[in-house]
Amino acid sequence: xxxxxxxxxxxxxxxxxxxxxxxxxxxxxxxxxxxxxxxxxxxxxxxxxxxxxxxxxxxxxxxxxxxxxxxxxxxxxxxxxxxxxxxxxxxxxxxxxxxxxxxxxxxxxxxxxxxxxxxxxxxxxxxxxxxxxxxxxxxxxxxxxxxxxxxxxxxxxxxxxxxxxxxxxxxxxxxxxxxxxxxxxxxxxxxxxxxxxxxxxxxxxxxxxxxxxxxxxxxxxxxxxxxxxxxxxxxxxxxxxxxxxxxxxxxxxxxxxxxxxxxxxxxxxxxxxxxxxxxxxxxxxxxxxxxxxxxxxxxxxxxxxxxxxxxxxxxxxxxxxxxxxxxxxxxxxxxxxxxxxxxxxxxxxxxxxxxxxxxxxxxxxxxxxxxxxxxx
Amino acid sequence: xxxxxxxxxxxxxxxxxxxxxxxxxxxxxxxxxxxxxxxxxxxxxxxxxxxxxxxxxxxxxxxxxxxxxxxxxxxxxxxxxxxxxxxxxxxxxxxxxxxxxxxxxxxxxxxxxxxxxxxxxxxxxxxxxxxxxxxxxxxxxxxxxxxxxxxxxxxxxxxxxxxxxxxxxxxxxxxxxxxxxxxxxxxxxxxxxxxxxxxxxxxxxxxxxxxxxxxxxxxxxxxxxxxxxxxxxxxxxxxxxxxxxxxxxxxxxxxxxxxxxxxxxxxxxxxxxxxxxxxxxxxxxxxxxxxxxxxxxxxxxxxxxxxxxxxxxxxxxxxxxxxxxxxxxxxxxxxxxxxxxxxxxxxxxxxxxxxxxxxxxxxxxxxxxxxxxxxxxxxxxxxxxxxxxxxxxxxxx
Numbered sequence: 001x002x003x004x005x006x007x008x009x010x011x012x013x014x015x016x017x018x019x020x021x022x023x024x025x026x027x028x029x030x031x032x033x034x035x036x037x038x039x040x041x042x043x044x045x046x047x048x049x050x051x052x053x054x055x056x057x058x059x060x061x062x063x064x065x066x067x068x069x070x071x072x073x074x075x076x077x078x079x080x081x082x083x084x085x086x087x088x089x090x091x092x093x094x095x096x097x098x099x100x101x102x103x104x105x106x107x108x109x110x111x112x113x114x115x116x117x118x119x120x121x122x123x124x125x126x127x128x129x130x131x132x133x134x135x136x137x138x139x140x141x142x143x144x145x146x147x148x149x150x151x152x153x154x155x156x157x158x159x160x161x162x163x164x165x166x167x168x169x170x171x172x173x174x175x176x177x178x179x180x181x182x183x184x185x186x187x188x189x190x191x192x193x194x195x196x197x198x199x200x201x202x203x204x205x206x207x208x209x210x211x212x213x214x215x216x217x218x219x220x221x222x223x224x225x226x227x228x229x230x231x232x233x234x235x236x237x238x239x240x241x242x243x244x245x246x247x248x249x250x251x252x253x254x255x256x257x258x259x260x261x262x263x264x265x266x267x268x269x270x271x272x273x274x275x276x277x278x279x280x281x282x283x284x285x286x287x288x289x290x291x292x293x294x295x296x297x298x299x300x301x302x303x304x305x306x307x308x309x310x311x312x313x314x315x316x317x318x319x320x321x322x323x324x325x326x327x328x329x330x331x332x333x334x335x336x337x338x339x340x341x342x343x344x345x346x347x348x349x350x351x352x353x354x355x356x357x358x359x360x361x362x363x364x365x366x367x368x369x370x371x372x373x374x375x376x
Numbered sequence: 377x378x379x380x381x382x383x384x385x386x387x388x389x390x391x392x393x394x395x396x397x398x399x400x401x402x403x404x405x406x407x408x409x410x411x412x413x414x415x416x417x418x419x420x421x422x423x424x425x426x427x428x429x430x431x432x433x434x435x436x437x438x439x440x441x442x443x444x445x446x447x448x449x450x451x452x453x454x455x456x457x458x459x460x461x462x463x464x465x466x467x468x469x470x471x472x473x474x475x476x477x478x479x480x481x482x483x484x485x486x487x488x489x490x491x492x493x494x495x496x497x498x499x500x501x502x503x504x505x506x507x508x509x510x511x512x513x514x515x516x517x518x519x520x521x522x523x524x525x526x527x528x529x530x531x532x533x534x535x536x537x538x539x540x541x542x543x544x545x546x547x548x549x550x551x552x553x554x555x556x557x558x559x560x561x562x563x564x565x566x567x568x569x570x571x572x573x574x575x576x577x578x579x580x581x582x583x584x585x586x587x588x589x590x591x592x593x594x595x596x597x598x599x600x601x602x603x604x605x606x607x608x609x610x611x612x613x614x615x616x617x618x619x620x621x622x623x624x625x626x627x628x629x630x631x632x633x634x635x636x637x638x639x640x641x642x643x644x645x646x647x648x649x650x651x652x653x654x655x656x657x658x659x660x661x662x663x664x665x666x667x668x669x670x671x672x673x674x675x676x677x678x679x680x681x682x683x684x685x686x687x688x689x690x691x692x693x694x695x696x697x698x699x700x701x702x703x704x705x706x707x708x709x710x711x712x713x714x715x716x717x718x719x720x721x722x723x724x725x726x727x728x729x730x731x732x733x734x735x736x737x738x739x740x741x742x743x744x745x746x747x748x749x750x751x752x753x754x755x756x757x758x759x760x761x762x763x764x765x766x767x768x769x770x771x772x773x
Contacts, residue, residue, distance in 0.1 A: 061734075066689075067744070076740050097740035098733045102689040103697075104681055106730065109453030113734045116445050117438065127690070130571045131681025134584055154572075200570070 025140030026051045026159070034317035038358035039309055041320035049159055051145055053316025057093040058120040060310060062303065063110045065127035067099035074349055075300035077367050082304035087359060091311045104128050111135045111146070121145040121310035123303065129154045129197050145313045149306040150298070151197060159313060161306045161323045165198050168296050168327055169205025172272035175294040175331070176247040177215070179270035184216040185246035188238055190224040190231055192251040198298070202251055220245070226252030228348070235260035245269060254279035255348065258291070275299070277351045277364070280330065280341035287332035294331040297352035304360045328352035419706020419714060422757055423721040430728050437735045444586050444610035451612035452584050452680060454727045456481065458618055459673030460694050461701035461719040462626065466662040468702050471642040471711025472549030474663070476538060476557030477670045478695035482686055483560040484531045484674030489573025489684025491523030520579060527675045528668060534560055535667015539660035564686035571685035580682050587611050614676070618720060621672060626716045629665060638662045642711025701726050704754050725754055
């Protein structure tokens with residue numbers, strides 16, 4: 001009996017040893033990486049990763065956190081459609097999407113479960129920028145590629161995909177200054193969900209330009225939670241108190257911001273905001289009256305690029321640690337019906353959904369028209 | 377009525393712990409005794425049965441079912457919710473609701489993210505323009521031990537505060553804890569306006585893995601390779617912690633006069649008062665212990681995530697899920713019957729439902745619908761007793 005215990009103990013020990021021996025994770029290599037038009041490194045300082053090549057097809061999971069707003073639903077539909085697309089489909093053996101809600105323990109659990117199930121890659125929107133150390137350690141140990149996108153992590157140990165949120169803020173500020181032609185005046189800033197890195201970075205980028213030496217803007221800040229209803233309410237409140245603004249920067253729920261201005265009979269002023277189709281329709285309808293709008297977009301199609309990046313990494317290609325996706329921008333001069341906005345569609349979706357350099361070819365209306373059953 | 381409700385929890389206490397009860401229940405043959413105990417704890421028995429069925433099914437369907445890695449992952453995921461559910465059980469037993477458990481958990485987690493880094497940490501703050509250093513927390517094991525104690529004390533103290541507001545302020549628990557919960561979230565936000573902090577790597581690794589990893593991290597039992605240790609090595613550490621907390625904290629409390637008074641308050645507060653029980657003391661104890669359990673949850677979540685995060689939606693999710701877990705675990709929201717052990721199983725069932733989405737191919741946007749249906753079914757099983765009731769009056773117990 002005792003010897004049997006000893007044997008099983010030894011077996012277990014050797015099992016653990018072997019798992020330590022296979023400890024891998026990505027190697028840090030020098031660039032350039034594969035397909036640089038799609039997988040553009042964030043900056044010159046971005047390091048490059050290379051995982052051991054694995055034979056395909058792969059098992060890939062998308063672990064979403066919160067579900068229930070348009071953006072997330074569009075993201076999930078995009079993920080499903082992209083996994084079915086020729087060129088991608090052949091590389092995927094199994095594809096799963098789960099949403100864990102705003103519970104970090106559940107999200108960590110889901111990711112670890114997929115690692116245990118032997119999945120090759122996990123694409124995720126992290127519910128918090130911190131707290132994934134254990135998962136990263138396990139993923140490296142099991143040679144699993146983890147790709148956070150959108151709400152990314154404060155670490156450089158995983159490959160991540162995002163648009164430059166700070167640049168969105170800077171871009172918005174420059175737009176307002178150029179369109180109004182002034183370096184002073186009253187500006188309304190409608191912020192996003194508090195405590196979120198995206199909200200923080202867009203705000204910082206915006207302030208960086210607005211508060212640069214030589215500028216003298218008076219900025220009123222309200223919190224709109226990236227939600228049309230909330231954004232409309234706080235904008236109405238701000239208009240009631242301040243009366244007049246020379247320009248508006250809204251992080252999201254942009255159509256609500258415009259609606260509040262229309263309701264208050266506020267004159268149209270230069271404005272920059274998110275990529276909602278409704279907002280782009282408003283710009284197209286009213287730019288002649290002064291709503292000189294710019295619409296940047298955090299695209300739900302980031303998920304498709306993340307899936308593509310995961311596959312590329314599994315194929316053994318050299319990948320940048322932080323992948324920068326160009327910000328899709330449209331303004332009143334470049335808006336084109338049926339191309340980057342759709343005047344005949346009333347459902348509020350996020351217009352930018354195509355990224356041709358990455359082979360993401362379907363438009364937002366195509367995605368939103370697809371039912372879950374069709375995509376499966 | 378007071379009599380019957382008073383003696384019922386006293387009997388179920390014995391059945392839960394498996395310790396033969398003394399005095400209150402006449403001794404019977406083992407089989408008959410067991411049957412009666414099961415009948416008296418039908419809620420708990422249903423929860424355990426349901427859990428076993430779905431959990432075994434999960435492991436059978438999982439490619440690596442019944443392996444240590446899967447057990448470890450499951451235990452990590454369920455621990456915090458189980459603790460928060462245990463915390464919720466106590467106010468519910470006393471016919472109240474605690475809306476602050478999620479906030480309390482979050483607050484303790486944020487405190488932990490400062491105290492458990494494993495390095496020497498000065499406790500400092502700036503007030504009125506001047507900088508004060510209260511104390512310096514030593515590094516290493518001693519510092520971590522002090523940090524853990526401070527976190528648990530903070531949780532307990534916050535629970536005691538809840539109890540004070542309810543008992544001395546004579547405010548309904550649901551409203552009192554709504555207010556105190558906002559205070560705790562406020563403190564958490566003050567401590568961690570943005571997520572961050574640091575937890576000792578070894579502490580994180582040792583507590584969120586199997587006993588083998590714990591032993592090899594702290595270098596005991598021959599780094600976990602001692603031959604006698606082998607059978608225990610694959611057991612997840614969080615599982616051991618839950619069992620220890622249940623056996624060393626909950627069971628003794630449950631068997632004490634104060635613990636039984638909590639049940640008595642839940643069934644008939646007036647009758648309990650007339651019977652000479654210390655109502656105030658029992659309520660205070662219930663909320664204080666709830667604070668301790670929620671504190672344990674927050675501490676573990678911080679260790680698990682190596683950070684503190686004053687996440688308001690998450691705090692709300694945990695509060696709501698704790699109530700669901702309590703109900704699934706067979707505790708009546710009217711108070712007086714149930715147990716914290718049942719709530720652990722309630723939390724387990726709640727988690728296992730979502731485990732299935734990772735194994736089976738269910739359309740992602742339909743998952744919340746399925747989760748809701750299964751949850752409704754699980755809660756309804758507990759309501760089946762209505763069908764067996766012979767006298768409608770019994771429904772009002």
